[in-house]
Amino acid sequence: MRPWVFIAAIIALVFGSVVAAAPASAAPTGASCGFATGGGAYPSTTCWIDWSGYDPVLARSATGQDMTMPMGAYTVSFNVTDRPIPGWRQRTVRPSGSVGLFDSPGYYAGLPGLPVLYTDIGTGSFSANTLTIGNVQVTLNGAPVSGYSLVSASPETQDPYVGALGETSNWTSDQPIQVIDHGGTFSTGSGCQIPTPGDGTTSVYCAGASAGTTSAYGLIVSAPAATSLSASMYLGTRGEREGAAFGLMVSRVNLSKQVQGRIDSADSFDLTTAITGQTLGTASTGTADSATTGSQIIVPNGPVALSEAPTPGSTTVLDYYNQAWQCANATSASTTALPSGSGLSQSFTPKLGDDVSCTLTNSALPTGISVVKTADKASVTAGESVTYSFAVTNTGQVPLDGVAINEGAFAGSGTLSAVTCAATVLAPSASTTCTASYQATQADVDTGEFLNTASAQGTVTGTTAVVTSTPSTATVKAPGQAGLSFTKTANVDSAAAGDQVVYTVKAVNSGTLTLHDVAISEDSFTGAGTLGSLACAEPQPAQLAPGQELSCTVSYRVQAGDKGDLINTASANGLDPSGASIGAKDDAVVAIKQLVKPTVTPTATPTPTAAVTPTAAPSPTVAPTPSADPAPQQDELAYTGASGLLWFTAFGVLLIIAGVVTLRVRRSTK
Incomplete structure (x- = not known):
């Protein structure tokens, strides 16, 4: 300590100090604290007090100025005082923005409000002030917690001692103080000596370093678990100024969610961060693919629990998802063990200054169902039955219920029976068989085959998510042969002039395919007269199912000019289902009797x-x-x-x- 500083201390002990009378008790002044946007070792975990509400008069009063502020889910209350140092002139202290290196680009930049308590220019040499934040209490939901650390920074540059010129900062606390950060070192003189005297004790002393000594600006000290921390500022000349910043070091944790695929499109996940059973932050994905609790301030007094749960009211089943945890600490020097692996929840115990971000990724387990459709017969005839089998397998990794067959395209002209399944609940890899029957129709034979396409579906148990297979098709042949027989007969074998001959023609579907556009026509006739018109039992052209016939008659009265045999030729023609022509012909011979x-x-x-x-x-x-x-x-x-x-x-x-x-x-x- 410089001699003049020692002399000043003796004077202070002799003459004492003067403290302003305390005003009437007032309600605590509201305050706030904020974090730097970057720079330094702990920009995101040191909450620097915004002194915009600081009152110099109250701070000099006997009781000081009580203040309270929120800090995330916590509440911080404290008292601030400005006290003279005996034998030294006391300067007025006012709130200020950035000063010197502190709160400048690259070193705790972007602090909100007025983070510095800064002395005015003095009225003379040898002035000093002691700023103290004391009676610090941090509560969470009304319950006191420990685990924070009080911090203070020297924002100004400490001038080296040259004659009366020189600046000194001295921090004291009820707990050991540690130097935790400073700007870049140099040895050209001024700044705080590195290493700093008193580091690790309850009194850390920073006097402007002389040239050749390693020093740095922006010294930051921390007193873990302290309830008070003081910064005394000594100024040798009136033109010198000094200041102090105060804050609390905490930890932070951010829990984020990533959803990679969903079982049910409405699945929703809730996130929670908590410490010692007290919830700090929550978030819900809803139907989005991501969510975050945001970076939550944590006073690290115990394990931090990170967890997820299905959103109430949703059908989310967490067992149907794989969980993967990945965490990182922005505080690179930290040695805290971080969560990893899988599971619905994780926990870890943070250290002061940790800034941990964890991402929990949920990946939906695969879902799947398959079906193979077969028929018990390769071919059938009209009226014959075929039984279909559906081999259904749960190819996914989640259970299915409500397993059923969806009949898709069915080329049969009849009606397929209802499908019955031996089991409708399938565990992963389990299988069941479903069956249905069908009776082939003549129309199926006319087509030649009928295809049956079906798919299987099931609902993921406990959800509304429906899983559907790719279609499977079974083809059954229904072969047929086209056939048409035709006959023409007369009611007599012989006839004389004046007799009437009645011819009957019949076209019969002698095959197994339906014939269309079947018509009978008279082709040739040797009679001298004119043959009558065909009279058919059914209109023609006609459609003939297998075994059906078209019958017609035609009459002729024998003429005197008819000689020899009456030869009458007719034919029947039609189309099979493919449109191919089919026909047949026949004739009838009647002998003419002479007079x-x-x-x-x-x-x-x-x-x-x-x-x-x-x-x-x-x-x-x-x-x-x-x-x-x-x-x-x-x-x-x-x-x-x-x-x-x-x-x-x-x-x-x-x-x-x-x-x-x-x-x-x-x-x-x-």
């Missing part, structure tokens, strides 16, 4: 014979009546179509009759 005319069998001309010797006169005989013709023989012969032969025959008959008459005349004249 038979009366005929006489011709005889040879009699040969003349010699005269016969008369004998006894023959008995008289009755001569035939000349007018009576002999009865001709009525043999019916088939009409041959030779009309000239009839005339020839008739002429021959007349010659015979003439011969017989002549013979009888000759005999009667003898």
